[in-house]
Amino acid sequence: MTDRKVPRTTMHIDWTRCDGRGLCIELLPELLTRDDWGYPVGRGGSEILIPENLEYAAQDAVALCPTQALRLRK
Amino acid sequence: MTSDQSTISVRGHVAGPAGTTRLFAAGSGDYGSHQAAFGPLPAMGRAPLIDELSRSGLDGRGGAGFTAWQKVASVPADGRRPVVVANGAEGEPLSKKDAALLHNAPHLVIDGLLIAGQSLDAKELHLYAGAEQLAPVIRAFKERGEARIRLHEAPDTFISGEATAVVSAISGGLPIPRDRTKRLTDSGLNGRPTLVHNVETLAHLALISRFGSAWFRSVGTGSAPGTRLITLSGNTAGARVYEIPTGLCLTEILVSTGVDPQAVRAALVGGYHGTWLTAEQLDAPFSREGLAPVGARTGAGIIMTLGSGSCGLAATADILGYLAGQSARQCGPCTNGLPNMASQFARLAYGDASGRLPQEISRLAALVTGRGSCAHPDGTARLALSALMAFASDVEAHLRGRCEALQ
Ligand code: SF4
Ligand code: SF4
Numbered sequence: 312m313t314d315r316k317v318p319r320t321t322m323h324i325d326w327t328r329c330d331g332r333g334l335c336i337e338l339l340p341e342l343l344t345r346d347d348w349g350y351p352v353g354r355g356g357s358e359i360l361i362p363e364n365l366e367y368a369a370q371d372a373v374a375l376c377p378t379q380a381l382r383l384r385k
Numbered sequence: 386m387t388s389d390q391s392t393i394s395v396r397g398h399v400a401g402p403a404g405t406t407r408l409f410a411a412g413s414g415d416y417g418s419h420q421a422a423f424g425p426l427p428a429m430g431r432a433p434l435i436d437e438l439s440r441s442g443l444d445g446r447g448g449a450g451f452t453a454w455q456k457v458a459s460v461p462a463d464g465r466r467p468v469v470v471a472n473g474a475e476g477e478p479l480s481k482k483d484a485a486l487l488h489n490a491p492h493l494v495i496d497g498l499l500i501a502g503q504s505l506d507a508k509e510l511h512l513y514a515g516a517e518q519l520a521p522v523i524r525a526f527k528e529r530g531e532a533r534i535r536l537h538e539a540p541d542t543f544i545s546g547e548a549t550a551v552v553s554a555i556s557g558g559l560p561i562p563r564d565r566t567k568r569l570t571d572s573g574l575n576g577r578p579t580l581v582h583n584v585e586t587l588a589h590l591a592l593i594s595r596f597g598s599a600w601f602r603s604v605g606t607g608s609a610p611g612t613r614l615i616t617l618s619g620n621t622a623g624a625r626v627y628e629i630p631t632g633l634c635l636t637e638i639l640v641s642t643g644v645d646p647q648a649v650r651a652a653l654v655g656g657y658h659g660t661w662l663t664a665e666q667l668d669a670p671f672s673r674e675g676l677a678p679v680g681a682r683t684g685a686g687i688i689m690t691l692g693s694g695s696c697g698l699a700a701t702a703d704i705l706g707y708l709a710g711q712s713a714r715q716c717g718p719c720t721n722g723l724p725n726m727a728s729q730f731a732r733l734a735y736g737d738a739s740g741r742l743p744q745e746i747s748r749l750a751a752l753v754t755g756r757g758s759c760a761h762p763d764g765t766a767r768l769a770l771s772a773l774m775a776f777a778s779d780v781e782a783h784l785r786g787r788c789e790a791l792q
Binding site for chain 2: 323324325326327328329330331346347348349350352355356357382384
């Protein structure tokens with residue numbers, strides 16, 4: 312952690328991998344909703360901004376995504 | 386670095402072509418005509434090339450519209466030897482300019498690729514284009530004994546020219562986009578820094594390296610210097626390619642190419658991922674800055690006019706149907722969303738209209754935007770939304786079971 316600025320963590324969705332069963336939506340209901348076909352929708356399209364209090368939940372989503380479609384970036 | 390960065394290391398013994406016929410100034414695609422018109426191949430270091438490109442104001446001619454120098458400068462000078470790719474894949478059915486360039490001035494494209502490659506000390510050079518466009522390039526290679534550039538055949542699909550799709554195809558994979566987490570200029574082909582430039586951008590680069598940025602700027606406008614290739618088509622006439630001074634306004638382009646603006650109802654600017662402009666908006670200059678206020682982009686230099694008797698909604702529905710079929714079917718929102726949006730639009734265009742359709746189309750457009758690994762859903766959504774705006778009164782007419790074009 313740097314002390315210059317609050318690091319902005321984003322969760323990148325690799326749409327070429329995601330198969331839309333929505334586990335991440337269940338783990339991050341504050342950030343993600345389901346689209347018409349079951350794929351995650353969040354503000355930011357492919358780069359979902361993760362607030363600090365949801366970083367652990369986001370890490371879970373990354374670890375549990377069955378297709379490894381998620382990645383966290385600072 | 387010296388303060389004398391504007392000096393060009395090798396000048397051709399010929400003067401830069403006067404007037405606005407530049408890329409096609411050799412008059413013929415053979416090496417003798419090319420050398421007579423443009424002189425010998427210049428050599429340029431990395432810094433002077435970036436500097437000269439930056440002064441020239443050349444922007445990328447493939448559609449994304451990055452400035453040419455920024456892309457070259459973003460190749461890290463960290464000792465890893467980069468790969469340079471000339472991209473001549475014109476997946477866009479409305480564009481014919483890269484094909485025209487490769488057929489009429491293949492040596493200029495080859496020059497641009499060689500100059501960029503040499504100034505960046507590239508490890509590999511590649512040229513990627515459709516099969517028909519490779520034929521003149523192969524002839525040109527024979528004439529000059531060129532063996533350093535590897536050729537790759539691009540399939541005839543809409544997204545085959547997307548930069549990550551190009552890199553994927555060249556590395557032996559499928560010509561479909563990849564998820565991007567890094568810039569290609571950081572990590573592209575086999576992890577090497579990879580510069581992908583459109584063939585027209587490289588051809589201009591070849592001229593700027595010879596004749597300098599001041600020459601380049603001697604035509605066009607301050608914010609949109611030089612010339613550019615455009616493909617002009619209409620629903621009555623086939624596509625024609627022109628080299629025009631950049632920044633001419635759309636009406637001037639139409640008049641100078643023999644199209645009567647009075648007979649034009651709207652124009653699709655920038656291609657299938659582009660924007661419909663109404664007749665009243667056609668005084669906008671055809672440049673990045675000129676088109677920004679009306680929400681359009683030059684794309685790959687595409688203008689398609691819609692005649693007064695044609696329905697813009699039907700034209701859009703047909704294009705959306707095509708684009709939905711061109712999804713690489715990798716990303717769920719694109720795979721599902723584009724066919725859905727296209728079919729809702731077709732209902733609006735072809736008489737099965739219900740009052741909720743425009744809202745539903747807008748909702749789907751917002752839903753797919755930003756949710757693909759490439760810009761295909763975004764571009765397709767942009768086209769749909771721009772049609773709803775440009776043909777707003779016709780949307781109302783269609784909802785009442787009429788069509789403005791048929792009245
Ligand atoms: S958990 Fe993974 S595969 Fe499932 S919807 Fe989320 S990102 Fe897609
Ligand atoms: S967004 Fe569509 S066209 Fe682009 S990679 Fe994904 S599926 Fe393919």
